[in-house]
Amino acid sequence: MQDELWCLSVSFFFSTLSNTSLPLTCFILEIIIIILFGVLVQYDKETDAKKWHLEKKSENKSDYENDFYYRYPSFQDVHVMIFIGFGFLMTFLQRYGFGSVAFNFLISAFALQWATLMQGFLHGLHDGKIDIGVESMINADFCTGSVLISFGAVLGKTSPVQLLFMALFEVTLFAVNEFILLSVLDAKDAGGSMTIHTFGAYFGLMVARVLYRPNLDKSKQRNCSVYHSDMFAMIGTLYLWMFWPSFNSAITAHGDDQHRTAMNTYYSLAACTLSTFAMSSLTAHDGKLDMVHIQNAALAGGVAAGTAGEMMLTPVGSMIVGFLAGIISVLGFKYLTPILEEKLKIQDTCGVHNLHGMPGVLGAIVGAVTASLASREVYGDGLEDVFPEIAKGHLSASTQGFRQAISLGVTLGIALLGGIVVGFILKLPVCGAPSDAICFEDNIYWEVSLMQKRQ
Amino acid sequence: MQDELWCLSVSFFFSTLSNTSLPLTCFILEIIIIILFGVLVQYDKETDAKKWHLEKKSENKSDYENDFYYRYPSFQDVHVMIFIGFGFLMTFLQRYGFGSVAFNFLISAFALQWATLMQGFLHGLHDGKIDIGVESMINADFCTGSVLISFGAVLGKTSPVQLLFMALFEVTLFAVNEFILLSVLDAKDAGGSMTIHTFGAYFGLMVARVLYRPNLDKSKQRNCSVYHSDMFAMIGTLYLWMFWPSFNSAITAHGDDQHRTAMNTYYSLAACTLSTFAMSSLTAHDGKLDMVHIQNAALAGGVAAGTAGEMMLTPVGSMIVGFLAGIISVLGFKYLTPILEEKLKIQDTCGVHNLHGMPGVLGAIVGAVTASLASREVYGDGLEDVFPEIAKGHLSASTQGFRQAISLGVTLGIALLGGIVVGFILKLPVCGAPSDAICFEDNIYWEVSLMQKRQ
């Protein structure tokens, strides 16, 4: 009798723990963030009423010169990519639409706050305070993008608590990697081919490797799309595609830099779309197109233009990069993903290796080559904006190119190692994890009405 | 025989009337608007070719200083919130998708024209003419937002003619309330916690009260969502969430004000999202999340930052406000909505009391407190922009705070009384109304093909 009571108590305790682990995690994380914001974060001189008016007076500026007007439209485009773009891209699964779009929402809302703190620690401390404004908002969204890429690799196989913990550690490592690349190595990576895409993809792949599920085929019947879920996913695809020019140009220098970056990305994506359609049909046995390729590979041109987009890549150069990215990406989906799963035991739900991994590496290489060809001949006085270290004579173009290449190596190293460590953390029982038989299923985390189940 | 003919004639007359009441209402309203625009409305000095070029010459301005460039991007974000945000947020009902998104479209297109006239009468008459430009377009969209909030309370239970009449009267009362708050009481409410959200919510709740349907459970089986309709609703949610920073900052002063307002709202929403997920899971008996909460309560942070967003609320202050708003809102959905329905006979289809009502009141209170703490210490010369009356010495900070509090009371009073009166007007038979058994059903207003019905 006492034994039974004991059993009941224990089971009650664990079921309570499991039912309250998400609320607890959310509350604790948010309260920590609020405390740290209270202690550390303040308005920068463009958002603080007093400081801005002092700045206006001392530098004879007009309100129209506030950076808000030159960054905020780009920020909003990036914001749409994070919440609608990534969120809906992942809704292709037939029974994981809620999880895709709403866990994307949750971890993004968390990651952008945490990123403000982590990036602030490393880049933006002034007198012990983190100054924030629209540029830090863009950077926080960028860092969030990296977490969402990793989310794509583990989609449908992780609990929201696992995802929050993954975001917590990944944001931190992202900030460290970004600091090494941009501040120590003086590398250029405005659109984040390395810092965002390569990092997010390989980090996520390692997490997926550690969380390998040998019996995942028990959930196989739900690991695919239905007609309408593919339509929802196209909303995500198109928003990512359309706004990628804004993404890559969001934090480049003002003037020609932002303008050129946006245009390079636009042409890279256009060329990528044609090679994607071609390869999708060519690699099918009956010439039919595959929505998975269209939804994903057509975006690889944006990833691959992430580093060199702000450089004088030329329109034709951008097109060639995009063209190749589309080809590589479709080939990856077709031939590499099955190998990754069977041989390397990496179950990559969304194929992030094909959309972010390989195109990210391609982008890093293109960036290194383009940087090593930089000259005052080509850039004129614009060299200051794109390669300040070369302009000042601190570095030669070839050294800059070499540093870009090193940066790729550093990124891969931190991502791979970090992903393994974080993967093991996520295996801790406290994080919870769905069993192999109920992966890719909304019903375990969401109230889905009977009517909905019958559908 | 004659009797039968008489019956037939009468029934034909009424069926014709009922079939033509929507076209007649639309035509008459639009023709009245066109006549009033013809008589009263003209381009302002930023949109009129002659006036703008005179202004440029006399004030030595450049075309780049036209307000278009500093307001239009915000306007477009607000516009998306009105038509996609509100429109899709309400598509969660399984058989009322057409009505949600398309009646939202109809009443918005009407309300923004009527609002231009009503707000123009009260705020913008110059020599008997209403001058219009991008700022009046934003204000008209804001007023429309208020009508859409009320629409949420009566969704699925009203005919399009009723909705047009509701919009007609609500816009008029909105303009009066706004005039009293902003021009008589000198209150600040840039993002409309009071003027838009509190007003729209309590007005709509009163209309819903007057239109109470004791037998609504006959339509109960359609008053819920299906899987795909919840996905469509998430499109609305995310656009509202992403663009709320633009909404709150759309008509604040240029420079630091717009910048700060957008950032405060961004952090308020991020914190709100985490508390919403936490509370949704915590209040469920099995720890599962409820899409209704995610779709709605996660937005309460934007509502609650509507008044104080432009003030020096600080990032951490914004987060605390958003955090509390999410908690209040979920609790409202869980515990208050059933009470409202059972005890107060208010059938609030979308739960606008939880998303707009209580968070609006919270926002008003936060605004009053923050205003009463304003000082030149904190705002520097920026005090002129945020609190011109305090800066000029016409009001003390505490008086400003007091006037903010009075404004909340005035808003509640006009909304509650106005809602009751308008509710009774909508009960007139000429407005038409669906019977209790066919609420939440597109089929009565829309051609739905057989194939669609079978679906």
Next chain:
Amino acid sequence: MQDELWCLSVSFFFSTLSNTSLPLTCFILEIIIIILFGVLVQYDKETDAKKWHLEKKSENKSDYENDFYYRYPSFQDVHVMIFIGFGFLMTFLQRYGFGSVAFNFLISAFALQWATLMQGFLHGLHDGKIDIGVESMINADFCTGSVLISFGAVLGKTSPVQLLFMALFEVTLFAVNEFILLSVLDAKDAGGSMTIHTFGAYFGLMVARVLYRPNLDKSKQRNCSVYHSDMFAMIGTLYLWMFWPSFNSAITAHGDDQHRTAMNTYYSLAACTLSTFAMSSLTAHDGKLDMVHIQNAALAGGVAAGTAGEMMLTPVGSMIVGFLAGIISVLGFKYLTPILEEKLKIQDTCGVHNLHGMPGVLGAIVGAVTASLASREVYGDGLEDVFPEIAKGHLSASTQGFRQAISLGVTLGIALLGGIVVGFILKLPVCGAPSDAICFEDNIYWEVSLMQKRQ
């Protein structure tokens, strides 16, 4: 035996050709584009690092005066209209969602590259090079819009190879027509009532005429919508509606011109929406609304304001234009489309004649009349921006109006003739075409899983 082998070889060759015609077409077109870009295209002085910095120095400009900041937000709105707006508007068909949104994606990505070249040849050659920047990106998207209008007429009845060839020729003819109108006739058409809408519609209708399918009723059961496909289509409608003000104002002169154009379009659309709802209900036998009208006719106000939008049309003038456009458009859907199909053998899948054809002609006429009334009285010094030829005294207002009318005739002539010729080209067997029994069906071009088919 040898005969059989021969047969097999031939059938293998043809099936290979048919399976590889899409990849081959994509690859060849993209490679041609890349070569031409390599030879001909370069950054303009706002996107080239060296040229911009020289310009800044010589003209004492700031980076904030780069045209990026005054055109790119409009560009992004136009971009959304092209990819989401047109793409989703066409997803109303129950079994052609993939084809609608993804072929829209493919031909747009191709057309915008080809348009850059064709428009560059005719408008932008400097020393044998085509200079590109944000304005050429907008113009390329505009030209793409015209192709998508024609796509609407042949939707569901053409192979992707046919669509790519149609785009190839249509873009070329578009550029010729645009050159004649804007550079030879000095006509004004900022929002493209003539160049984009009238041209695209009548071109597409002629193509549809030549491709007439007498046995199309074999696919009749798929040539209609289902509930969810109508919801997806509303996404397209609303984005087109919301961003049309940006579309019409995207390339007008800076300052009052952009501001006024956006506002005129906004009011034209609002009035159009009310007349559309009224007419949709009025023309139904039971007063019910038809989603086809709401999805399409409510946009006619944007089309009809395409030419006169930048002129001093006045707000009330814009409303009257929009009001009429909505009425004409619904009447067209209701009474003209069946006649076109039965008598003229034009099968217009999306009814582009009602949304783009007639409202485009209306817009051209309104533009001609408004231009003929232009005077320095009304425009002041702004006359230079809107009608430079009148301001310089080269043309009288009535001559300008006459030239606008001539432009409509030229556009109709080139569109009708061009459409016929291109229609016959698309009939070549090499282009492929679905048979009458499998029109409006994704399954022939797309991998649709068994699960998806069962749905």
